[in-house]
Every structure is written in C-alpha cells, then in structure tokens.
Amino acid sequence: MSDATPTPTATPERPQLPAQSPPVDPAETAVAGDKAAGAGRLSWWRGDGGDGAKRNLGLIGVLAALIVVGAITKPDLYGDPNWVWNNVLAILQLASVVGVVTVGMTFVIIGGGIDLSVGAIVALAGVWCTTVATQNYGAGGMIFTALLVGICVGLVNGVLISYGRLVPFIATLAMLVAARGLAASISNKQTQVSSSTFINDIAARKVLGIPILVYILGAVVVAGWVLLNRTTFGRRTIAVGGNPEAARLAGINVRRHTMLLYALSGLCCGIAAIMLTSQATSAQAAMANLYELDAIAAAIIGGTLLSGGRGTIVGSLLGVIIFATITNLFAINGLSIEAQNMVKGGIIVAAVLIQQFQFKSVTRLLARNRVTTAT
Amino acid sequence: MALPEDDPATASAEAAAEAPLVEAPADTVAGEVVLRLTDLVKTFPGVRALDGVQLEVRAGEVHCLLGQNGAGKSTLIKVLAGVHQPDSGLVEWRGEPISFANPQAAMRAGIATIYQELDLVEDLSVAENAFLGHEYRRFGFIRRGSMARHTRQILGRLGHGEIPPGRMVRSLPAAGKQIVSMARALSHEARLIIMDEPSAVLAHDEVGNLFRIIRELTAQGIAVIYISHRLEEIREIGDRVTVLKDGRTTAANLPARDTPTRDLVSRMTGRTIEYVFPDHPTDDTAGAELLQVEGLTRTGEFADVSLTVRAGEIVGIAGLVGSGRSELLETIYGARLAEAGTVRMDGKVLRPGVGAAVRAGMGMAPEERKSQALLLGEPIYRNVTLATFGRYARLGFTDAAKERAEADRIAETLELRPRDVDRPVRTLSGGNQQKVVVGRWLLGGTKLLLLDEPTRGVDVGARAELYQVIRSLAAQGVGVLLVSSEVPEVLGLADRVLVMREGRVVREAAAGELDENTVLDLVMAGSLMEGAPA
Numbered sequence: 001m002s003d004a005t006p007t008p009t010a011t012p013e014r015p016q017l018p019a020q021s022p023p024v025d026p027a028e029t030a031v032a033g034d035k036a037a038g039a040g041r042l043s044w045w046r047g048d049g050g051d052g053a054k055r056n057l058g059l060i061g062v063l064a065a066l067i068v069v070g071a072i073t074k075p076d077l078y079g080d081p082n083w084v085w086n087n088v089l090a091i092l093q094l095a096s097v098v099g100v101v102t103v104g105m106t107f108v109i110i111g112g113g114i115d116l117s118v119g120a121i122v123a124l125a126g127v128w129c130t131t132v133a134t135q136n137y138g139a140g141g142m143i144f145t146a147l148l149v150g151i152c153v154g155l156v157n158g159v160l161i162s163y164g165r166l167v168p169f170i171a172t173l174a175m176l177v178a179a180r181g182l183a184a185s186i187s188n189k190q191t192q193v194s195s196s197t198f199i200n201d202i203a204a205r206k207v208l209g210i211p212i213l214v215y216i217l218g219a220v221v222v223a224g225w226v227l228l229n230r231t232t233f234g235r236r237t238i239a240v241g242g243n244p245e246a247a248r249l250a251g252i253n254v255r256r257h258t259m260l261l262y263a264l265s266g267l268c269c270g271i272a273a274i275m276l277t278s279q280a281t282s283a284q285a286a287m288a289n290l291y292e293l294d295a296i297a298a299a300i301i302g303g304t305l306l307s308g309g310r311g312t313i314v315g316s317l318l319g320v321i322i323f324a325t326i327t328n329l330f331a332i333n334g335l336s337i338e339a340q341n342m343v344k345g346g347i348i349v350a351a352v353l354i355q356q357f358q359f360k361s362v363t364r365l366l367a368r369n370r371v372t373t374a375t
Numbered sequence: 376m377a378l379p380e381d382d383p384a385t386a387s388a389e390a391a392a393e394a395p396l397v398e399a400p401a402d403t404v405a406g407e408v409v410l411r412l413t414d415l416v417k418t419f420p421g422v423r424a425l426d427g428v429q430l431e432v433r434a435g436e437v438h439c440l441l442g443q444n445g446a447g448k449s450t451l452i453k454v455l456a457g458v459h460q461p462d463s464g465l466v467e468w469r470g471e472p473i474s475f476a477n478p479q480a481a482m483r484a485g486i487a488t489i490y491q492e493l494d495l496v497e498d499l500s501v502a503e504n505a506f507l508g509h510e511y512r513r514f515g516f517i518r519r520g521s522m523a524r525h526t527r528q529i530l531g532r533l534g535h536g537e538i539p540p541g542r543m544v545r546s547l548p549a550a551g552k553q554i555v556s557m558a559r560a561l562s563h564e565a566r567l568i569i570m571d572e573p574s575a576v577l578a579h580d581e582v583g584n585l586f587r588i589i590r591e592l593t594a595q596g597i598a599v600i601y602i603s604h605r606l607e608e609i610r611e612i613g614d615r616v617t618v619l620k621d622g623r624t625t626a627a628n629l630p631a632r633d634t635p636t637r638d639l640v641s642r643m644t645g646r647t648i649e650y651v652f653p654d655h656p657t658d659d660t661a662g663a664e665l666l667q668v669e670g671l672t673r674t675g676e677f678a679d680v681s682l683t684v685r686a687g688e689i690v691g692i693a694g695l696v697g698s699g700r701s702e703l704l705e706t707i708y709g710a711r712l713a714e715a716g717t718v719r720m721d722g723k724v725l726r727p728g729v730g731a732a733v734r735a736g737m738g739m740a741p742e743e744r745k746s747q748a749l750l751l752g753e754p755i756y757r758n759v760t761l762a763t764f765g766r767y768a769r770l771g772f773t774d775a776a777k778e779r780a781e782a783d784r785i786a787e788t789l790e791l792r793p794r795d796v797d798r799p800v801r802t803l804s805g806g807n808q809q810k811v812v813v814g815r816w817l818l819g820g821t822k823l824l825l826l827d828e829p830t831r832g833v834d835v836g837a838r839a840e841l842y843q844v845i846r847s848l849a850a851q852g853v854g855v856l857l858v859s860s861e862v863p864e865v866l867g868l869a870d871r872v873l874v875m876r877e878g879r880v881v882r883e884a885a886a887g888e889l890d891e892n893t894v895l896d897l898v899m900a901g902s903l904m905e906g907a908p909a
Contacts, residue, residue: 230775232768239761242750249710249741249748250762250815251733310752 055303058354059318062347066325073333087328089211095324096217097122097275098294099317103224104268105295106316110228111261112241112308113168117157118269119291120179125149125273126283127183130192139198146277147270153179154266158259172262176292184285191284194277202278213275220271225313237261242309297344298323301351322347406434408470409567409598410455410486415464417450424450425461426622432567437589437599439609439631442619443643443861443895448602451619452569455600456488457481469566479508487560488569491576493552495544502526502540505558529558533588550581557588568592569600574608575697586612604695604899606636618642640892652867653846655886662686664722665823665854668707671716676702677878680716684823684854689845691869691886692858693894699878700858701742704825707856708732708739720823733762738816740809742827742858748812749800756782756796758811763819785814789844806830806837813844823854830864842868862894874898 071078078084101118108115128134129146137145153175160171194200202212228234236257239247248254272291277283300306301322302315323344330340410432417425425447432438442448453459454466457475466473468484475481481488495504502523503510511518511525526540535554538547544555553573560568570589574582589599589612603609609616613631617624618639626642666684671677677699684690694700705711707718709725709732718725720735741747749758756775759782760767767777782796789810791803800811809829816824826845830838845868849855859865865872866886874882874897882889882897 230773231771232765232773233771235757235764235773238753239750242753243746243748245741245747246749246761248729249708249739251730252761253730309750 056312056315056318059302059315059322063318063322063325066322066329070325070329070332073329077332087332089209089214091321091324091328092214092217093211094327095320096211096213097272097279097288098291098298098323099217099320100220100268100272100275101288101291102295102298102316102320103220103313104265105292106224106299106302106304106311106313107228107237108168108261108265109296109299109304109306110241110308110311111237111258112244113161113258113261114172114296114306115154115157115262115265116169116172116292117153117175117179118265118272118295119288120176120183121150121153121266121269122273122276122288122291123283123285124153124179124183124186125270126277126287127187127192127285129273130194130277130283131186135195139196142194142196142199142277143274146273147267150266150268150270150273151263152266154263154269155259157266158262161262162255162258180285187283187285189285191282193282199274199278200281202275203281204278213279216271216275220268221313221317228313233257233260238309240308294320294323297348301348319351406436406596406598408432409434409468411465411467413465413467415451415454415466416462417454417459418462424622425454425464427624428464428619428622429624429627430617431628432598432600434566434598435593435596436614437593437601437612437631439613439616440600440602440619441606441609441616441639441643446619446643447622448619449571450622452488452490452571452600452602455481455486455567455569457486482563482565485564485566486569487563487565487567489553489556489560489571489573491571491573493556493576495552495555497545498543500541500543501530501538501547501555501558504544504555505529505540505562507559509563525562526558529561530554532561532591533557534584534591549576550584553577553585554588557592565597567598567600569602571602572604573601574603574605582608606639606899636896637892640895643895653843655870656850662852665720666707666856667717667719667722669717669719671703671706671718672714673699673702673706673711674714675878677706677875680875680878680880682856682873682880682883684856686822686854687849687852688871689849689855689857689869691865691872692856692875693860693862693865693872693898694858694875695860695898698875698898700875701827703875704739704827704856704858705741708737708825710739733819736820736822737825738762738819738821738823739825740812740816740827740829742831744805744808744812744832749808751801752799754797755786755791755800755803755811758800759785759796759814760818762815766819781818782814785817788817789814790840804837805832806841809833809837809841810844813841817848821853823856824848826855826857828859829857830859830861862891862898866891866894 077087101122105115105118125146128149129142134142134145157168157172157175160166161168164171202216205212207215228237236247236252239250239252240254240257240261244254272288273283276287280287298319299311299316300319302312302317302319304311304316326343326347327340330337330343408431410430412428412430415425415428415430416423428447428451430438430440430451440448440451450459454461455475457478457480460474460476466475468486473484475484475486478488496507499507502519502525505526506522511522523540527536530536530538530540533554535551538551538554544552547555553576557568573585577585586608589601593599601609601613609631616626616629616631616634616639618626618629620643626639629639663686664683665686666682668680668682671680680699680703682690692700692703702711706713709718709727709729712727720732720737723735725731725735745751750761756779757764760778763781764773764778767774767781779796783794785791786794786796791807791810791814793803800808803811813824813826813829824845829845830841833841845855845857849870857865857869866889869886872882872884872886872889872894873880874894876898882894
C-alpha cells in the first residue's frame with residue numbers, strides 16, 4: 001500500500017521530467033510486474049481456450065440477430081429505452097430458473113453423463129419444502145430442505161450411475177418418474193401455497209432495480225464458471241468426461257467424481273426449486289415440467305459436447321438467454337407457442353449442425369495435410 | 376513345455392521335426408496366380424509403413440505372412456481389404472491391375488478379411504451376420520428363409536452344419552464366431568481369404584479344426600493368406616512363406632515346411648534401421664528393491680507371475696500381443712483386480728486401485744496412448760499435469776500458471792516439439808504425444824514407471840530420444856518396467872529381461888545374456904506342441 005501513494009504523483013510528473021525518471025519508478029515496476037504476470041499466466045478471469053470463446057461469439061451473434069428481428073417487428077417498443085431495459089430484465093428473469101438448472105446440467109454433460117431428472121428434482125424439492133411441517137421451520141428451514149432434497153436425490157442418481165453402473169440415461173429416467181411420483185404423493189396432488197413472505201419476496205423484490213432472481217442466476221453462473229475453470233473439481237470434470245480411461249489411469253477417482261457431478265446437479269435443482277416456488281408462491285408436483293429438455297437444449301446450443309469433455313458455462317448461459325429471448329420475442333409479437341416451439345427446434349438443429357460443420361472442416365483440413373506430406 | 380528351455384532354438388527345431396506333416400497337395404501351389412503385389416508403398420505421417428512389398432498368392436494355397444510387430448503386416452492387410460489405398464505400387468487381382476476404393480469393393484472382387492477382433496454384430500443371428508450388408512431382399516423385406524438356407528449350406532461346407540443359422544452370435548464361443556466370420560467370407564464368394572492371427576482366440580484343440588477348414592477351403596481353390604506369430608502353425612498349415620521386415624519383403628515364397636527356423640527368424644530380424652540405444656551403465660547402479668510382485672494371477676490372462684524391479688533398474692518384458700504382458704502391467708498398476716498374488720511397493724502391500732498405486736509412486740504410460748492416456752482436445756500442459764494438478768492447487772483452486780511453468784520445464788527436458796504448452800495435444804506427433812504421457816509422471820516424483828509399448832507409432836528419431844529419456848530416468852533412480860513386442864527394443868534398453876508367453880514368464884535373464892533370435896524363438900515357440908498331447 002505504501003507504493004500506491006507516490007504513483008499518482010509520479011505519473012503526472014513523468015512527462016515533465018523524463019530524464020530524471022529512474023528505473024525504480026514505482027509506476028514502471030508495476031507495469032513490468034503486470035507484464036511478467038501476463039507472460040506467466042493469463043489474467044485470472046480469462047478463459048484458456050480461444051475455441052470456446054469463438055463459439056460464444058457466434059451465440060452472441062444469434063442473440064443480436066434476435067434483437068434486430070425484435071426491433072424490426074416492433075420498432076415503437078424498441079425505441080423506448082425504458083421499455084428495452086425492462087424487457088431485458090424480463091428476459092433474464094424468464095431465464096433465471098432454467099439457467100440455474102442448466103449450470104448443473106452443463107457439469108453433468110461435460111462429465112460425460114446426462115441428467116433427465118432435473119425437472120422432477122425441482123418439483124420434489126419444491127413440494128417438500130412447502131409442506132406444512134417444513135414451513136413451520138420458517139424460510140431457513142424451507143431453503144435448507146429444498147437444497148438437501150436436491151443434493152440427496154442427485155446423490156442417489158450418482159450412486160446408481162457410478163457404483164451401480166447404470167447408464168445415466170436410464171438411471172435418471174427412472175428418477176424422473178419416481179421423483180414426480182413421490183412429489184405427487186407428498187403433496188397429495190394438491191398445490192401447496194407458500195406462506196413465507198421471505199420466500200415469496202425473492203421473486204417479487206428488486207435490488208437496485210434488478211430482480212433478486214437475476215442476482216441468484218448471476219451468482220450461480222459465476223460460481224459455476226469458477227468451479228469449472230479454476231478448481232480441481234472442474235479439471236477433473238473435463239478429464240472424466242473427455243477420456244475416463246485416461247483419467248482413471250492418471251489416478252483420478254472417476255466414480256466418486258461422477259457421483260459428485262449428479263449431486264451438484266441436484267443442488268442446482270434445489271436452488272431452482274426455491275426460485276420457482278417463490279415465483280408461483282406455491283409448489284406442486286407438476287411444476288418445472290420438461291425443464292430437463294430446456295436445460296439439455298440450452299447446454300447443447302452453448303457448445304457443450306453431448307459425449308462429454310467439452311463445454312462452457314458462458315455458452316450454456318447464452319443458450320438459456322437465447323431461448324428466453326425467443327419466447328419473449330414471440331410474446332411481444334403475439335405469436336403462438338406452437339410457432340415458438342418450431343423455431344426453438346430449428347435453432348437446436350442449426351446450432352449442432354454448425355458445430356459439426358466446424359469439426360468436419362477441421363478433420364478435412366488435417367486429411368488434406370496428410371496427403372500433402374505423403375506426396 | 377516338456378522340452379528344455381535353456382536351448383530354445385533346438386527345442387523349436389525339434390518340435391518342428393515332430394510336427395505332424397499333413398498331406399499338402401504340393402501341386403495346388405502351382406495353381407494360377409490370383410494376387411500379385413509389386414513394390415507396394417504406403418506412408419503415414421512420419422512412418423513408411425509399407426516400403427516395397429512383393430507378394431504372390433496362388434489359388435488353392437495357404438500363403439503365410441511372417442514378420443515382427445511393426446513389420447507392416449497389418450497395413451498390408453488393410454490395403455488388400457480396401458481400408459487403405461497404396462501410395463504407389465501395383466496390385467494385380469486375377470491378372471488385372473486393380474485398386475479398391477473401399478472395403479466393399481474388395482469384398483465384391485472376392486477378397487474377404489477375417490480380422491483378429493472379429494467384426495461381428497453380437498446381437499444379430501448367425502445368418503444375419505453372414506449376410507450383413509448384402510442381405511437377400513425382396514421389396515425391401517429380408518428373405519429370412521432363403522438366407523437361413525444358404526447360411527446352413529455354407530456352414531455345412533465349413534463342416535459346421537450343427538450351428539443353427541438363427542442362433543445369436545453373442546451366445547457362440549470364440550471358435551464359433553470365427554466360423555461365422557468365415558461363413559461371411561464365403562457368402563461373398565470370396566476367392567481369397569485373409570486371416571489375421573486366427574489361432575490367437577482359439578483353444579488348442581480348436582486350432583486343429585480351423586486347420587481342417589482351411590484345408591477344405593484351399594481344396595476348393597480358394598487362396599488363404601495366413602498370418603501368425605506361431606512358427607509351428609505355419610509349418611503345419613502353410614504352403615509358402617513371405618517374410619516382411621520394416622515394410623519390405625525380405626524373403627518371398629519360401630517353402631513353409633522345410634525352411635529352417637533360423638533362416639526365417641534371421642530374415643525377420645537384423646533390421647536395416649538401427650535403433651540407437653543409450654549405453655547400459657557399466658557398473659551395477661541399481662538400488663534397493665522397489666517393486667515386488669509375487670504369484671500374480673488373472674485367469675485367462677496370466678498366471679503366477681513373480682518379478683522384482685529395483686530402483687534405477689530397467690526391466691523389460693518381451694512377449695507377443697496376447698501373451699498377457701499388458702494385462703500384467705495394468706494389474707500391477709491396480710487398474711485390474713488381481714485374483715491371486717501380491718504387489719508390494721517399498722515392501723508395503725498395495726491396496727487395489729489406481730489411486731493407491733499412484734500414491735505409492737507408480738506411474739503408467741498405457742498401450743493405447745490416445746484412448747487411454749490423453750485428452751486430445753486439451754492443451755499440452757493440462758495433459759502433462761493430469762495426474763498432479765491437484766498438488767499445485769490451493770484450496771481446490773487450480774494454479775494454471777504453476778502448471779504451465781512445470782509443463783514448460785518438462786517440455787524442455789524432454790525436448791518436446793513444438794514447445795508451446797498451450798497447444799492441444801491432438802496437434803502433436805506420436806513421439807511427442809508419448810513424451811507428454813511420460814512427462815506426466817516426471818512431475819509427481821514417480822519412483823516406478825510402467826511403460827507399455829512406449830514407442831508404438833513413434834518414428835525413428837523420436838524413438839532414440841525416448842530411449843534416452845527412459846535411460847536417464849533410470850540413472851536418477853527411477854525403476855522402469857517396460858513392455859514391448861519389439862525384441863530389439865527390450866534387449867537394447869533393459870538391464871534385465873523377462874520373456875512372457877501365454878501368460879507365463881518362461882525366461883528371466885540379464886539383457887546381455889540373451890540375443891534377439893533366442894528371445895524370438897521363446898516368444899514364438901509353438902503352443903500347439905504343448906497342448907496337443909494333453
């Protein structure tokens with residue numbers, strides 16, 4: 001801190017006294033220090049691969065195109081900055097619950113699995129945390145219950161898959177059915193109203209003009225990004241999904257890690273359950289219907305490889321936002337949900353086709369190189 | 376083996392003399408030439424896999440291909456099967472120059488290949504497998520009846536009319552599956568059947584049956600290219616032998632029955648490319664016993680294997696694919712569960728599991744680099760630190776800068792090219808990828824390195840560098856257990872050599888006491904002779 005004080009004075013002085021400035025000028029050493037750090041490591045927040053970043057740029061392009069379409073179809077609305085700001089918030093709020101689920105899903109898919117039970121886990125956690133018995137413990141008890149239920153159900157998935165050696169598709173499909181059944185049985189097929197104002201306020205309140213739900217999404221995305229890109233957990237996830245045999249032979253406990261991935265997905269579902277309960281001020285066994293498909297689709301659009309080993313949190317987030325923007329766009333224009341679903345389907349196919357095309361062109365290039373080196 | 380093992384050359388020569396000489400119609404060898412290869416060349420990046428192969432196969436003969444691993448046999452088969460296209464050279468099929476654009480073309484022309492890993496669909500029936508890809512159809516419906524009838528007929532021709540065409544292939548034993556593969560070849564009206572080590576998957580008594588079928592096929596004028604490492608089989612079934620070495624034909628059309636073993640072996644060895652091995656240390660520098668393996672057994676893979684590796688010592692295991700050597704290595708490493716026996720590191724019995732082995736100071740470079748060791752799309756540094764990134768992490772947060780620095784250091788030590796550790800491993804050559812795998816274990820203070828075929832797919836220059844790396848590791852006190860199918864490599868690099876055949880260690884000696892021919896004789900000695908009398 002002692003170096004910080006002379007810096008502002010030294011900097012303006014430098015142009016006046018260039019000859020005098022000694023090599024020990026604190027400003028200069030600071031710059032040199034930054035450079036050295038930059039050579040050794042990229043800045044902490046920067047990604048490693050340019051590959052994923054390029055894909056994300058493509059997604060931002062898609063998003064921009066959607067906004068242009070919106071601006072063309074409703075120029076009067078898009079001309080009003082107030083409306084635009086509110087619409088952005090509306091889209092983010094729309095994306096928030098699925099976004100949180102998608103972060104967990106992204107980890108599972110990168111780790112070489114799939115989780116079809118996320119919607120069901122959200123429903124079960126939502127129902128469980130709104131039972132009369134749980135609500136007696138207040139908001140804290142409800143949140144704790146939702147998270148615990150999410151983690152535990154995820155753990156059951158994980159144990160079945162990694163230690164019971166069930167195929168992820170089958171294990172989580174079974175959980176999808178079973179968890180919804182349990183949710184219906186707990187709630188007695190009734191809608192359970194949440195009487196906790198704290199919970200209900202989460203969706204209703206804004207802080208600094210931004211809905212709390214959006215903050216939660218932001219927090220989960222940032223945490224997910226850090227977890228994937230900056231921790232051993234994330235590194236193991238990529239290794240386990242990219243080449244499980246290599247990971248195993250390198251001494252990584254593949255089974256335990258696979259189990260933890262499903263628990264993480266369950267945790268995200270628990271968070272999403274609280275958000276969704278808060279939005280509806282109630283919970284029921286049919287809530288979060290087909291969230292698994294939205295989350296998988298968003299992850300795939302975001303460039304997550306379904307066979308594992310590759311994917312980005314930012315890409316998944318963009319995938320979710322693109323979906324929410326389409327929904328929003330169709331709502332503004334008063335178009336039907338049917339048309340909206342058709343466009344969404346088309347976008348999934350287009351996104352995957354584009355990714356495959358890139359991959360193919362690369363392999364073709366390699367093949368061409370091989371021919372030229374051979375001759 | 377009842378024969379004395381200290382003189383293997385004599386042993387196999389005697390075995391050869393005792394081999395039942397079956398009436399082989401010598402005149403069939405005079406059948407028309409169905410296949411002639413002239414100066415066939417095929418290169419892959421960094422490797423000249425075929426470098427002038429000559430081959431002549433006549434109708435009705437069993438033509439044996441002999442050569443060490445890496446001699447180019449597999450590439451040759453794949454060229455004939457239409458999987459690869461040759462860069463230059465002439466393929467004449469029944470008198471006409473021809474080139475197969477794909478496997479279907481080769482099959483239509485009448486060349487069928489039976490690979491060692493049988494390419495059958497396990498959950499289809501025998502008939503469906505036999506006619507896979509060219510089913511009898513009418514209006515898009517499969518004519519199951521006539522397919523089953525034809526299949527039964529073919530199976531009868533093979534002397535296996537008892538196999539029901541409707542049976543699921545999964546439920547057949549290995550020998551039965553091989554029959555189905557042959558039925559598929561015959562369903563294509565094949566004029567030439569290539570068999571890649573067909574006896575490797577068979578029990579001893581089943582080999583006799585295979586030979587009977589081969590004789591019946593050749594009696595019908597079908598030519599067979601037979602690939603095997605077992606000299607005794609070649610003597611029994613073969614008519615003529617062509618020997619490959621380093622992608623070249625070194626001897627063509629030798630009589631299979633009476634060419635002396637020493638002649639055959641010498642044509643397979645004495646390579647033109649001399650590998651440069653680092654000098655063995657002159658004095659005994661090896662330290663305390665690091666690894667002690669006792670009575671390790673896995674049924675069907677290897678039995679009762681005991682060995683030791685001392686610190687600073689390189690121990691080599693010579694043996695063919697299928698001799699149990701890779702399985703042994705993986706079991707020592709904890710990647711497979713031993714049924715009996717113990718593995719000790721530094722005198723302490725290892726608990727099962729790779730994690731325990733790694734913690735005890737073991738590291739392994741597995742046989743299949745790409746599928747077992749590397750994350751191809753990930754940068755080099757992440758592959759180098761795959762086993763150690765947890766150690767550089769603080770509170771679970773990875774330290775990419777430290778990892779890059781460490782990987783950079785390894786890249787410099789191993790002379791990795793290119794040096795840029797942020798490139799994806801996919802872009803590296805085979806030799807440099809192997810350096811990444813070996814380098815991974817240099818980081819963690821590994822005491823014992825298990826190397827499975829470390830130079831497979833590695834070009835000559837990079838080989839010498841890898842040998843140097845391995846030797847210098849040993850000089851630093853690391854114990855090395857090395858498995859290779861290339862005998863010169865084992866002899867040139869290792870201090871002590873174990874020879875494995877069919878899951879057992881048949882010989883252990885200092886590297887200086889063995890020569891290439893002796894070891895080759897040992898690893899290839901006929902298994903038929905052992906099993907037959909029992």
